[in-house]
Amino acid sequence: MSEAEIIDKLREGSEKAFRELVDQYQQLVVNTCFGLLHNTEDAEDVAQDVFIEVFRSVDKFRADAKISTWLYRIAVNRSLNFIRDNKRRKWFQSFDDLVEAKKKSLGELVSGNTENPEFDLENSQRSLLLHEAIDALPENQRVAFTLNKYEDLAYKEIAEVMKLSVSSVESLIHRAKKNLQKKLYYCYKKKCI
Amino acid sequence: MKCKKVHKKLIFYLEGDLPEKEAGEVAAHLAQCVDCTAFANDMKRTLGVLQIEKSPEVNPYFYTRLKARMENRETAPKQIIGYPVWKKVLQPALFSVLLLAGVYTGFKIGGMANAEQSAQAYAETELVPFLNEMESEPIETFLME
Numbered sequence: 001m002s003e004a005e006i007i008d009k010l011r012e013g014s015e016k017a018f019r020e021l022v023d024q025y026q027q028l029v030v031n032t033c034f035g036l037l038h039n040t041e042d043a044e045d046v047a048q049d050v051f052i053e054v055f056r057s058v059d060k061f062r063a064d065a066k067i068s069t070w071l072y073r074i075a076v077n078r079s080l081n082f083i084r085d086n087k088r089r090k091w092f093q094s095f096d097d098l099v100e101a102k103k104k105s106l107g108e109l110v111s112g113n114t115e116n117p118e119f120d121l122e123n124s125q126r127s128l129l130l131h132e133a134i135d136a137l138p139e140n141q142r143v144a145f146t147l148n149k150y151e152d153l154a155y156k157e158i159a160e161v162m163k164l165s166v167s168s169v170e171s172l173i174h175r176a177k178k179n180l181q182k183k184l185y186y187c188y189k190k191k192c193i
Numbered sequence: 194m195k196c197k198k199v200h201k202k203l204i205f206y207l208e209g210d211l212p213e214k215e216a217g218e219v220a221a222h223l224a225q226c227v228d229c230t231a232f233a234n235d236m237k238r239t240l241g242v243l244q245i246e247k248s249p250e251v252n253p254y255f256y257t258r259l260k261a262r263m264e265n266r267e268t269a270p271k272q273i274i275g276y277p278v279w280k281k282v283l284q285p286a287l288f289s290v291l292l293l294a295g296v297y298t299g300f301k302i303g304g305m306a307n308a309e310q311s312a313q314a315y316a317e318t319e320l321v322p323f324l325n326e327m328e329s330e331p332i333e334t335f336l337m338e
């Protein structure tokens with residue numbers, strides 16, 4: 001099925017078209033969510049919400065747009081909402097809980113990658129550090145950087161997803177890298193790994 | 194090029210974003226500066242994690258779970274995957290049967306002889322807290338989980 005066919009059939013409520021959409025774009029959506037959420041389970045949950053939204057709002061889809069652009073946009077918005085909700089919840093959590101959660105996510109990173117020998121303890125620590133640095137970025141920078149790094153999107157595609165000019169995206173990614181570098185240098189100096 | 198300037202350009206150097214001339218200058222500095230090289234290696238390894246962790250494996254149950262969620266979205270809460278239903282139902286049921294049997298034999302033994310009254314009292318105090326716990330958390334909550 002072509003993109004246009006998938007959309008047409010989706011509008012008729014075809015399950016086959018929906019299945020094809022999910023098969024084709026599952027990884028794209030999960031990956032995008034993962035880039036922002038850094039957790040496979042959360043990423044899959046949010047990705048499912050994305051597909052449910054797509055199924056229910058296919059009428060709003062503009063025929064001249066690409067499906068992927070649309071999916072990226074919904075995936076980004078849903079992930080950011082998820083982070084905002086989570087922050088609100090964390091506000092009520094005690095510090096000890098947060099420390100426990102951190103330890104747990106480190107453990108999951110190590111144990112969840114047993115089939116990947118590259119993912120040893122050191123890489124897990126680096127991964128946590130990187131996630132923290134990415135999470136500390138202003139939202140726009142974070143989104144642009146994540147789409148560029150986790151999805152290898154070109155600046156032009158990111159510009160379409162974010163509804164910005166290409167030069168704005170360029171500047172966002174430039175600033176994101178500068179900020180990451182600052183964090184990583186600080187950590188390097190303090191020998192945090 | 195000074196160390197400080199190199200630090201500011203390092204990430205762009207590693208990402209291949211620098212124009213050729215500047216990249217050459219950074220490379221020349223790195224070739225003779227141990228400290229900057231150490232930082233460059235450290236950053237390279239941290240950024241390298243991105244490549245390792247991107248494209249997580251595709252979950253083969255994704256579509257099935259998605260369909261299930263769409264079908265009973267309004268009626269049922271999210272299911273905990275990987276925990277067999279029989280365990281949830283049978284385990285608490287089995288525990289409560291064992292507990293009640295324990296209480297029953299406890300009273301039986303205690304009632305058999307007056308001399309064993311102290312033992313009975315002991316058994317009772319031991320068991321009561323457990324009973325109370327069961328009361329405060331009725332079996333239905335286990336079943337509904």
Ligand SMILES: [Zn+2]
Nearest residue numbers: 196226228229
């Ligand atoms: Zn130097």
